[in-house]
Amino acid sequence: xxxxxxxxxxxxxxxxxxxxxxxxxxxxxxxxxxxxxxxxxxxxxxxxxxxxxxxxxxxxxxxxxxxxxxxxxxxxxxxxxxxxxxxxxxxxxxxxxxxxxxxxxxxxxxxxxxxxxxxxxxxxxxxxxxxxxxxxxxxxxxxxxxxxxxxxxxxxxxxxxxxxxxxxxxxxxxxxxxxxxxxxxxxxxxxxxxxxxxxxxxxxxxxxxxxxxxxxxxxxxxxxxxxxxxxxxxxxxxxxxxxxxxxxxxxxxxxxxxxxxxxxxxxxxxxxxxxxxxxxxxxxxxxxxxxxxxxxxxxxxxxxxxxxxxxxxxxxxxxxxxxxxxxxxxxxxxxxxxxxxxxx
Numbered sequence: 001x002x003x004x005x006x007x008x009x010x011x012x013x014x015x016x017x018x019x020x021x022x023x024x025x026x027x028x029x030x031x032x033x034x035x036x037x038x039x040x041x042x043x044x045x046x047x048x049x050x051x052x053x054x055x056x057x058x059x060x061x062x063x064x065x066x067x068x069x070x071x072x073x074x075x076x077x078x079x080x081x082x083x084x085x086x087x088x089x090x091x092x093x094x095x096x097x098x099x100x101x102x103x104x105x106x107x108x109x110x111x112x113x114x115x116x117x118x119x120x121x122x123x124x125x126x127x128x129x130x131x132x133x134x135x136x137x138x139x140x141x142x143x144x145x146x147x148x149x150x151x152x153x154x155x156x157x158x159x160x161x162x163x164x165x166x167x168x169x170x171x172x173x174x175x176x177x178x179x180x181x182x183x184x185x186x187x188x189x190x191x192x193x194x195x196x197x198x199x200x201x202x203x204x205x206x207x208x209x210x211x212x213x214x215x216x217x218x219x220x221x222x223x224x225x226x227x228x229x230x231x232x233x234x235x236x237x238x239x240x241x242x243x244x245x246x247x248x249x250x251x252x253x254x255x256x257x258x259x260x261x262x263x264x265x266x267x268x269x270x271x272x273x274x275x276x277x278x279x280x281x282x283x284x285x286x287x288x289x290x291x292x293x294x295x296x297x298x299x300x301x302x303x304x305x306x307x308x309x310x311x312x313x314x315x316x317x318x319x320x321x322x323x324x325x326x327x328x329x330x331x332x333x334x335x336x337x338x339x340x341x342x343x344x
Contacts (some may be wrong), residue, residue: 003253020338021123022039024338027338037322040059041138048108057223059123060222064149072194087125102223103297104218111316117245118183172277172279172280173275173276173277173278173280174275174276174277175276175277175280176276176277176280178190179191179197180192180265180276180281181196181197181269181276182268182274182276183275184273186200186230186231187199187200187201187222187231187269188268189232191265193259193262193263193264193265193295193299194257194258194262195256195257196239196256196257196259196266197254197255197256197257198220198222198231198254198255198257198269198320199252199254199255200222200230200231200252200253200254200255201251201252201253202222202223202224202230202248202251202252202253203251204250205251206224206248206251207248208247208248210224210225211223211224211225211248211253212224212225212229213246213253213255215239215241215244215255215257215259216238216241217235217237217238217239217241218234218238219234220232220233220255220257220269220270221234222255223254231269231270233270233271233272233273234270234271235257235269235270235271235274236266236267236268236269236270236271236273237259237261237262237266238259238260238261239257239259240258240259240260241260242257243258244257244258244290260278263298263299263302264302265278265281266278278306278308279307279310281310282303301316304316
């Protein structure tokens with residue numbers, strides 16, 4: 001489905017736009033994300049592209065066509081494709097893309113009209129039936145695909161799709177526990193933005209002097225003297241060693257580590273150990289009210305930016321820069337921003 005375009009010619013050679021597009025990319029300092037946003041904003045202002053129900057799918061189809069993942073464009077934004085040179089029958093061009101059902105139907109109609117005009121090329125009685133069946137085949141296939149898609153939507157995701165989604169979630173890390181940490185086999189841990197609490201079971205009946213507990217800026221070791229340490233490795237993040245505290249309670253060593261670099265979440269205690277999905281970490285909403293205004297604003301901004309990055313969207317700072325640029329451009333319509341370089 002082609003979209004309505006204001007003041008843009010229908011016919012063009014893609015090579016003719018290499019220079020202006022190259023200049024536009026240079027104006028964005030080579031940032032392809034900003035370049036694509038500008039192109040989409042152009043479509044939004046000058047066309048009805050975003051009013052079409054399948055605009056998002058068409059963007060994905062365009063990406064697949066250019067990257068070679070798909071079958072190529074079946075209908076461009078600017079109407080029908082350019083005519084190609086004629087070829088002998090039975091020798092299709094190896095570089096020609098697969099024709100869409102609409103194009104195939106038009107080609108079938110043109111061939112039938114040409115055959116009717118030339119008595120020597122009229123098909124036999126069986127050939128018209130075959131031609132009609134071939135013309136109707138794309139519509140039948142399309143209807144079958146729609147029915148299959150509707151049945152799949154009603155049946156819900158397949159077990160394979162659910163397994164793939166589960167593996168994708170696992171690749172980001174394990175799900176955080178209620179304390180924004182993890183419950184592991186030999187120990188568990190929780191965290192706030194300032195501290196990390198580690199609980200290591202060592203067995204009842206032991207005294208503090210029988211334990212081996214060491215926490216430096218970059219390393220941690222916890223265990224019983226004379227035995228293999230339960231935890232022994234480099235910390236995933238630095239701590240303030242002089243503020244470390246620990247105690248023995250009911251057979252469990254409880255350590256409190258102060259983060260050297262606060263205001264962000266740890267993914268693990270020991271470097272290389274099981275990591276949590278930090279994007280799934282959110283402080284309890286009831287706790288935000290206990291923070292001072294400055295800290296609360298920082299926490300909320302961090303949570304927002306994490307969600308935006310996870311969805312591939314601009315962060316709060318990037319959105320602010322874009323909004324400032326839009327206001328400046330609106331206030332100065334006489335200026336040409338094509339080759340403008342926006343400093344970060």
